[in-house]
Amino acid sequence: MEKNYKLSKWLNGEMTKTELNEFQSQEDFAIYEKIKKYSSELEIETDKNNEEEMLDKVISSKIKLNKTKPLYKNWYLKIAAVLVIGFGLFLGLEAFSEITEIAINGKQNVFSLPDNSEVVMNSGSKIEYSKWNWYNKRQLNLSGEAYFKVAKGKKFTVNTNSGKVTVLGTQFNVKSRNKRFDVTCYEGKVRVKSTKNEVILLKGQTVSFENNKMIINQSVTENKPLWTLNEMKFEKEKFKNLIQEIEIQYNISLKTYDFKSEQLFTGTIPTDNIDITLQIIASNYHLKIKKINENSFELVTSR
Numbered sequence: 001m002e003k004n005y006k007l008s009k010w011l012n013g014e015m016t017k018t019e020l021n022e023f024q025s026q027e028d029f030a031i032y033e034k035i036k037k038y039s040s041e042l043e044i045e046t047d048k049n050n051e052e053e054m055l056d057k058v059i060s061s062k063i064k065l066n067k068t069k070p071l072y073k074n075w076y077l078k079i080a081a082v083l084v085i086g087f088g089l090f091l092g093l094e095a096f097s098e099i100t101e102i103a104i105n106g107k108q109n110v111f112s113l114p115d116n117s118e119v120v121m122n123s124g125s126k127i128e129y130s131k132w133n134w135y136n137k138r139q140l141n142l143s144g145e146a147y148f149k150v151a152k153g154k155k156f157t158v159n160t161n162s163g164k165v166t167v168l169g170t171q172f173n174v175k176s177r178n179k180r181f182d183v184t185c186y187e188g189k190v191r192v193k194s195t196k197n198e199v200i201l202l203k204g205q206t207v208s209f210e211n212n213k214m215i216i217n218q219s220v221t222e223n224k225p226l227w228t229l230n231e232m233k234f235e236k237e238k239f240k241n242l243i244q245e246i247e248i249q250y251n252i253s254l255k256t257y258d259f260k261s262e263q264l265f266t267g268t269i270p271t272d273n274i275d276i277t278l279q280i281i282a283s284n285y286h287l288k289i290k291k292i293n294e295n296s297f298e299l300v301t302s303r
Contacts (some may be wrong), residue, residue, distance in 0.1 A: 101127045103144070106251030108228075117156070118149040122175075122227050124248035145175035147225050162209060163194035172201075173225045178241050181209040182216075186223055208235065222230075230272040236264040239285065243299075246281070250274050253296045261285055 009015050088103045103109035103121035110120050114134040122129060125144025139157040150156045153167035162181035165174050170188025175181070185201040192199050195212045208216035216235050226233045233248065234242060239261045243254050249271045265284065269277045278289050278297060290298040 002229060076151075097130070099131060100131050105248050113140075115151045115153055117151045119243070120147040120228055122146065122225075122253070122285060142174055142176060144177065145173070145227070146172075147173045147228060162212075163192065166191040166193070171224070178244070179211050180241065183207055184225070186222055186225075207234075226268065227271060231268050232271055233268050234265050236266055238264060242281070250263070250277070251295070253293075255298045257298075257300070259285075259287070259299065259301060 016202045051244070079162050101109055101111055101119070101121060103123055103125045105124050107123055108121060109125075110118070112118055113129070114131055114236045115138065117138075119127065122145035125140050125146055127140050127146060129140035136154060138154060139159060143160070146157070146158075148156075148167075149171045150167055150169050154168075156167050156169070158165045158174050160176035160181060162172065162176045162179060165172065165183055166189045167188065170190060172187040172188075172190050173182075173184045173186070175183075183190065183201060184206040185203055187203055189203075190201045191205055192201060194209045194214075196271055197209065197212070197214055199205060199214075199217070204218065204219050204221070206218060206220050207214065222233075227249075230295060232245065234245075237245075242265050243256060243301070246252070246269075247254055252274065263285065267280070267284075269280050271277075278299075281287065282289050282299065282302075285299075287299040291301060292298060
């Protein structure tokens, strides 16, 4: 009640100079002053009998004003919270999401992994990997062919349908198509594991498996895959696989109909000149070339 009494004296202008100085020094004085200002603009009939009731209402209103937060601040806080949560979810999903790299037919794809290991993908290939925990578990899934320059670090594994390759830091090429699995080491050392076999390759060595059977284990003289230099090198390749690889590299259709051959192809053909490529195939298998359109050809027997 003492506060109400002082407030009443202030409103009625009955305070002494000392009392007024003390009252103005209070923390709530600015609020009282605003209330007095707005109250003076209202036409309210009052008397001494309800003065105490009015003062109680004024103090009650002052307390409510202190506890009320501006609406716009609430909205800003809510929007900020939504943005922070949304950004956090985005970063989390990106970290856990599966990354897919594709090299379409007729094109190559070059990219870097999270540890700056370099990958060159050959045409018609796909790689899948996850950024999550990459530095502790460096592994990816390959379908097709790719050349890797692996940065030093923990074990690096390439998984394919026909087997897997494990290294620590080196340069190597992996190809997996049609149940055939080819691996060549250009630097360092790699461990190659198929379903039934396991072999360690050193620099300049290559190995090939078909249907889980080792068909090639020899040395190479190149210091990088020839397909990165617009050439394809084949060792004991089946005719159907040879035709499919040409279709992938040039993004064309080669119709061979019912032609079959048990003759295995060993040699090099270009990937930037379709005319020369088809002439090499036609000469080796005694076929004639018929052009249907820019992207389709027929290979028919010449006998």
